[in-house]
Amino acid sequence: MGLVVKNLLKKYGDKVVVDNLSFEMRQPGVYALLGTNGAGKTTTIRMILGMLSRNQGEILWKGSPLSTATCNVGYLSEERGLYPKYELMDQLLYFATLRGLSKSEAKSRIMTLAKRLEVEEYLYPGSVTFAKLSTLQGDNSSRGSILGARRSFSRNKVKNMRADQLSKGNQQKIQLMISLISEPELLVLDEPFGGLDPVNVDLFKSIIREEIAKEKYIIMSSHQxxxxxxxxxDITILDRSKAVLQGNLNEIKKSYGRVNLTLKTESDITEYIQRSEMNLLSKKENEYHLKISGEEQANRLLADLISDGVTVITFLLREPSLHEIFVEKAGENHES
Amino acid sequence: MSLNRENLRSTGKVIHFTFQRLLKNKANIILSVILIVAALVSIPIVSIIMKDSSPEVIVPSDIAISGVWINNQTEYPISHNFESESPWYGVEFHIADFGAGEYDQRINRDEAFVDIYFDSAQQTYAIKVYALSETLFAPSDLVSLSYLMQDLFERSRLESHNVSDEQMAEALMGYYTNTMTEKTFLDKDGGRDTELRFVVQYVYSIAILILGLFSTAYIIRAIIEEKGSNIVELLMVSVKPLAVITGKIIAVMLYIFAFFMVLIASIVISWFISSSFLDTSGISSMINDIGISSAMSLGPESAFVLLVSLLLAYLMIAIMGGISGSACSSMEDMESAQLSVVFIILVGYILSSLAPFFDSTPASVLFAIIPIISMFTAPISYVFGDISSGVLLLSWAFQTLIIIYLSLFCSRVYSELFIYKGNRIKFIELVSLSRRKKVDG
Known part of the structure; x- marks a missing residue:
C-alpha cells in the first residue's frame, strides 16, 4: 500500500473546507484530485504534505504517518515561487541539500534536469560553450577538444541568472526541477500545466510520463x-469540501456506459433523432452529438437510418469524457 | 511542536543559505561598505577635529619674578638651593633691610617682598607676600611664591629640631581632603560607583537596542520576503517550520553580530593606524572622561556576565521579531510589525532605567526577574553588587525558559501562518491560534 488518506477533516471556525475525505493509492500511478474552485483540493494537498494542521484524519505512507522523514516528497505548488533576487543555481543547490543530496550529487542532478527541461542557458550562462562541451562528451575521439572546451567553459563562466530575470514559464520549469531534484517517491503536482504554453505543456507531460514509467506515486490536481x-x-472529484465521486477512472466510465453518440450523415436526420427520444447536445451541419440512454437505442437509430437509405458517414459510440463526468458531478451540486 | 531533533533537522543548511543571502544582498553590501569606510576614517577625522578645536594649554614653565626680598623676623633662617629644573632656579633671593612699610619704594616691578614674623595677637607665624600694584609677572607667581615660602619656613622649623631627611619627607608629604554627604558615603561603602554604573548601563543598553532593533528589522523582512515569493510551500516539503524560523533567526543574528564586530574591528584598526601618525590623545582623554576606560577594567567575571546577558537579550528580541514577522504577509505590514517589537523593547528599557531609584534589594531582585526589564537590569545589578549570583542565575534561567517558550510559540505561529495572505494578525489572535488543537501525523 502506498498512500492512505483516512477521514481527513479541516475546519476554519465553523466552516468545513475538507469534509471527511478518504482515498488510497495502492500502487504507483497518477491519482487526480479534481474539483471546482474552492472545493478543497489545495487544502487537501497541504494537509497531506503536513503544511496545514488538520482537525481529524490520518495520512499514511507505506504504513507509517507521512512526513518528510518517512517519505521523499516532491511538490509543485499551485502558487509558484522562487527567491526573486537570488541566483537560480544557489536556490537549486539549497533545495537539493535540504533534501539530503550532497553538493556533487546535487550538481549532477541539476545538470541532468536542466538539460531535460531545456533551461541550461539560464543555469549555465556560458551555454554556447556548454553545448559544445556536451556535444563533445559524446565523441570519444576528441578528448583534447573536450579539455579545451572545459577550460573555455570555466573561463567564460558568467554570473548566474536570478529568478526575476526569467519568464513565468521558465520559472515554472525551475520549480519543477526543485520538485524532482531528490527523485521523490511521491510527487504532488498542483495545477502543473497552469500558465504554460502548448510546447511547454507537452514538455511537462513527457516528464510526467517518465515519472510514471519510473513507478512513482503522483497526485495531480488540475482543471485541464x-x-x-x-x-x-484513479480520481476523486471534490465539490464544496466533499468527495462527490471517487474510484478508478475506467470503472467510473464503464459504469456510465457508452452514452455519447457522434453521428455524421449525408442528409438531415433531426426527425429521426426526435423520434428516437435522444438528447441532442449539439449539431453542426449534418454532424450530431447526442446523449443516449444506452447502446440499444443507438443501434435502433442506426438500423432505421440504414433501412431508410440514409448514408451514415460516422457512427461513434463512446463513454463520457472526464470533463463530462466532472461537469455532471460538480454541476449537479451547483444546480441543487 | 517540540524542540526535538526531527523538527530542527536541516537548521544548519537554512542558517548557511540565509547567511549567504544576507552577505550577497546588494543593499547590505552597500550599507556595510559605507559604514566600514565611515568607521575607518572616523578616528583620523575626530583626531584632526579635536586637535583643531582644543584650546592651547599654556603650561607655565618659568616664574617671571626676578628677585625676592625677604624680611625674616623669626629665629628660623630661610635657606634654599634650587635644582636647575626648578622654576625658582635663577631667581635672586635677598635679605631685606626694610619692612612692609617701605617695600613699595624699595622693590622693582619684577620683584616681590616677603615679610615673615610672629603675630603675637594671633599667636601664630605670618608669611605675607607683597608686590607693586603694577607688576611684570602674573598673580599666580605670587601664589607660587607664597607656597614656596611656607615650605621653606616649615623646613627651617623642622631642621631646627634636628629632624632627619626621612622624617622631613614624611612631615612635608602632601595630602588632600574631600567632603561628602552621608548618602554618598554609604553608597561608596556598598561598592557602588554611580558614574561607572551609568556608563556600563548606557553602553550595555545601547548594545542591546542596536543589535535587537537591527536584527528585528532583518528578520521581519526575511520572513515577509519569503512568504511573498511563495517559495515557502516548497521549503516546507523539505524542512519543518521550526527549522526554517530558527535558521532564519540565527542567521540574521550572526550576520548582525558579525557586521558590528567588523565595524568595531575597523575602528580599532583605524585607531592603531591613526595613532602612528596623528595625535589621538584627545580621543583617549575623551574616552577616559566618559568612563569607558574604567568600564574596561571591570574584570573578566563582569565581562562574562554582561556577554551572556547580552546574548540572552539579543536572542529574546530576535525571536520576538520572528513572531512579529510571522504574523505578516506583505511588506506593507513590515513597519507596524517592527514598531510592535520596538515598543516592547523600549518599555522594558524605560522601566529598567527606573531601577536605580528603588534603592532596595527586593526591588533590585524584582527588576532582575521581570521579563524584558530583566534583560536590561539583571547583569548591571549583579556587576554593581545589588543582587547575588543566585538571583542572576535565576534571572538567566527565567529568561531561558521564556526564550524556549517564545521559540515554540514563534514556530507554531509561523507554521500556522506561512501560507496566510492578509492583514497582520494581532497578538491576541496569535495566542488563540497557537492554542488551536493540531492533529499531527
Whole structure:
C-alpha cells in the first residue's frame, strides 16, 4: 500500500473546507484530485504534505504517518515561487541539500534536469560553450577538444541568472526541477500545466510520463481535464469540501456506459433523432452529438437510418469524457 | 511542536543559505561598505577635529619674578638651593633691610617682598607676600611664591629640631581632603560607583537596542520576503517550520553580530593606524572622561556576565521579531510589525532605567526577574553588587525558559501562518491560534 488518506477533516471556525475525505493509492500511478474552485483540493494537498494542521484524519505512507522523514516528497505548488533576487543555481543547490543530496550529487542532478527541461542557458550562462562541451562528451575521439572546451567553459563562466530575470514559464520549469531534484517517491503536482504554453505543456507531460514509467506515486490536481485523463488511473472529484465521486477512472466510465453518440450523415436526420427520444447536445451541419440512454437505442437509430437509405458517414459510440463526468458531478451540486 | 531533533533537522543548511543571502544582498553590501569606510576614517577625522578645536594649554614653565626680598623676623633662617629644573632656579633671593612699610619704594616691578614674623595677637607665624600694584609677572607667581615660602619656613622649623631627611619627607608629604554627604558615603561603602554604573548601563543598553532593533528589522523582512515569493510551500516539503524560523533567526543574528564586530574591528584598526601618525590623545582623554576606560577594567567575571546577558537579550528580541514577522504577509505590514517589537523593547528599557531609584534589594531582585526589564537590569545589578549570583542565575534561567517558550510559540505561529495572505494578525489572535488543537501525523 502506498498512500492512505483516512477521514481527513479541516475546519476554519465553523466552516468545513475538507469534509471527511478518504482515498488510497495502492500502487504507483497518477491519482487526480479534481474539483471546482474552492472545493478543497489545495487544502487537501497541504494537509497531506503536513503544511496545514488538520482537525481529524490520518495520512499514511507505506504504513507509517507521512512526513518528510518517512517519505521523499516532491511538490509543485499551485502558487509558484522562487527567491526573486537570488541566483537560480544557489536556490537549486539549497533545495537539493535540504533534501539530503550532497553538493556533487546535487550538481549532477541539476545538470541532468536542466538539460531535460531545456533551461541550461539560464543555469549555465556560458551555454554556447556548454553545448559544445556536451556535444563533445559524446565523441570519444576528441578528448583534447573536450579539455579545451572545459577550460573555455570555466573561463567564460558568467554570473548566474536570478529568478526575476526569467519568464513565468521558465520559472515554472525551475520549480519543477526543485520538485524532482531528490527523485521523490511521491510527487504532488498542483495545477502543473497552469500558465504554460502548448510546447511547454507537452514538455511537462513527457516528464510526467517518465515519472510514471519510473513507478512513482503522483497526485495531480488540475482543471485541464484532458491532460489529467491522459495520465490518471484513479480520481476523486471534490465539490464544496466533499468527495462527490471517487474510484478508478475506467470503472467510473464503464459504469456510465457508452452514452455519447457522434453521428455524421449525408442528409438531415433531426426527425429521426426526435423520434428516437435522444438528447441532442449539439449539431453542426449534418454532424450530431447526442446523449443516449444506452447502446440499444443507438443501434435502433442506426438500423432505421440504414433501412431508410440514409448514408451514415460516422457512427461513434463512446463513454463520457472526464470533463463530462466532472461537469455532471460538480454541476449537479451547483444546480441543487 | 517540540524542540526535538526531527523538527530542527536541516537548521544548519537554512542558517548557511540565509547567511549567504544576507552577505550577497546588494543593499547590505552597500550599507556595510559605507559604514566600514565611515568607521575607518572616523578616528583620523575626530583626531584632526579635536586637535583643531582644543584650546592651547599654556603650561607655565618659568616664574617671571626676578628677585625676592625677604624680611625674616623669626629665629628660623630661610635657606634654599634650587635644582636647575626648578622654576625658582635663577631667581635672586635677598635679605631685606626694610619692612612692609617701605617695600613699595624699595622693590622693582619684577620683584616681590616677603615679610615673615610672629603675630603675637594671633599667636601664630605670618608669611605675607607683597608686590607693586603694577607688576611684570602674573598673580599666580605670587601664589607660587607664597607656597614656596611656607615650605621653606616649615623646613627651617623642622631642621631646627634636628629632624632627619626621612622624617622631613614624611612631615612635608602632601595630602588632600574631600567632603561628602552621608548618602554618598554609604553608597561608596556598598561598592557602588554611580558614574561607572551609568556608563556600563548606557553602553550595555545601547548594545542591546542596536543589535535587537537591527536584527528585528532583518528578520521581519526575511520572513515577509519569503512568504511573498511563495517559495515557502516548497521549503516546507523539505524542512519543518521550526527549522526554517530558527535558521532564519540565527542567521540574521550572526550576520548582525558579525557586521558590528567588523565595524568595531575597523575602528580599532583605524585607531592603531591613526595613532602612528596623528595625535589621538584627545580621543583617549575623551574616552577616559566618559568612563569607558574604567568600564574596561571591570574584570573578566563582569565581562562574562554582561556577554551572556547580552546574548540572552539579543536572542529574546530576535525571536520576538520572528513572531512579529510571522504574523505578516506583505511588506506593507513590515513597519507596524517592527514598531510592535520596538515598543516592547523600549518599555522594558524605560522601566529598567527606573531601577536605580528603588534603592532596595527586593526591588533590585524584582527588576532582575521581570521579563524584558530583566534583560536590561539583571547583569548591571549583579556587576554593581545589588543582587547575588543566585538571583542572576535565576534571572538567566527565567529568561531561558521564556526564550524556549517564545521559540515554540514563534514556530507554531509561523507554521500556522506561512501560507496566510492578509492583514497582520494581532497578538491576541496569535495566542488563540497557537492554542488551536493540531492533529499531527
Amino acid at each position: 481535464m484532458a491532460a489529467v485523463e491522459e495520465f490518471c488511473t
